[in-house]
Amino acid sequence: MRSNRVGVILASIAIAGTAIAAEVFAPRKLMARTAASQSLETVIPKQFGTWKLVPEISPVKPVDPEAYVQPPDPLAAKVYSQEVARGYTDGAGNIVMLLVAYGPVQNYKLKAHRPEICYTANGFRVSNKNSSNLNYSGGALKVTRLIAERESRYEPITYWMKIGNDISNGVVDNQLSRLKYGLRGIIPDGALFRISTIGLSKEASFKLQDQFITDLLTALPAQERGFFLEHS
Numbered sequence: 001m002r003s004n005r006v007g008v009i010l011a012s013i014a015i016a017g018t019a020i021a022a023e024v025f026a027p028r029k030l031m032a033r034t035a036a037s038q039s040l041e042t043v044i045p046k047q048f049g050t051w052k053l054v055p056e057i058s059p060v061k062p063v064d065p066e067a068y069v070q071p072p073d074p075l076a077a078k079v080y081s082q083e084v085a086r087g088y089t090d091g092a093g094n095i096v097m098l099l100v101a102y103g104p105v106q107n108y109k110l111k112a113h114r115p116e117i118c119y120t121a122n123g124f125r126v127s128n129k130n131s132s133n134l135n136y137s138g139g140a141l142k143v144t145r146l147i148a149e150r151e152s153r154y155e156p157i158t159y160w161m162k163i164g165n166d167i168s169n170g171v172v173d174n175q176l177s178r179l180k181y182g183l184r185g186i187i188p189d190g191a192l193f194r195i196s197t198i199g200l201s202k203e204a205s206f207k208l209q210d211q212f213i214t215d216l217l218t219a220l221p222a223q224e225r226g227f228f229l230e231h232s
Contacts, residue, residue: 040084040100043227048219050090051212057087059097059196060119088212096212099194114171115159115194116146124148124155128202131169134158136214141229144169145206148196156205157196158213164188167230193228 046053082102089095116126129146141160148155161169163177164186181188195212197205217225 040082040102043220043224044084044086044098044100044216045219046086049215050092051088051096051215052091054087054089054095057095057097059085059087059099059194060122090208090212094200094208095197096208097196097198098212098216100191102189102191104189114161115144115148115157115192119148119155119157122150124150124153134210134213136217138217138225138229141213141217142167142169147202153198155196155198156200156202156209157194158206158209159192159194161190161192162230163190165231191227 081104084098084100086098087095088098116129120126125148127147127149129144132143132145133140134143135141143158143160145156145158148157159169160167161174163174164181166173166177166180168174168177168190178188195209197208200208217228220228
């Protein structure tokens, strides 16, 4: 009997300690950066290098992907506070679609807007998901690539995600990044960067997307380029 009482007491102390620790170490400070509080519509150029805006083209969006899901996700606005969705042409007949979405608070809801989940929920078959490094003049960017297909639509996709200052494309990476900031009492912000093409082969699509990303990063001023990249 005595050992049972001791066990109950120790368990109670452990539970109380966990509750106190959770309260003490709960993230309290928003990381949301002033650099991202400016309009992404202004930060992201509508023309750069050989690329020009194509106003009538709009990519699949996390909020309401091509209106195939109704009603729109009521949590979307709570995840992303800014969203830019555009189509660009390189002047040679090729079209690239860009989506950039930023949210000041990143939590479990973000996973619902990962491209592979977003596209699957809207009737696409997602395949060939893999990780890759995109080399540009400033270094290497960790990206995820996949293929989304539905009926005659074949859409290779390159994307990367940021949690705080970290590139964090995987589910486990996201959890570790949020834990890292949480232990410092910080609620991280985050962003999704997605580039896709239609009407080209996988190899041609990813080559074109890499060129688009490299050209975009080169065109951005240094103080704004950091929003797209990992940094300490």
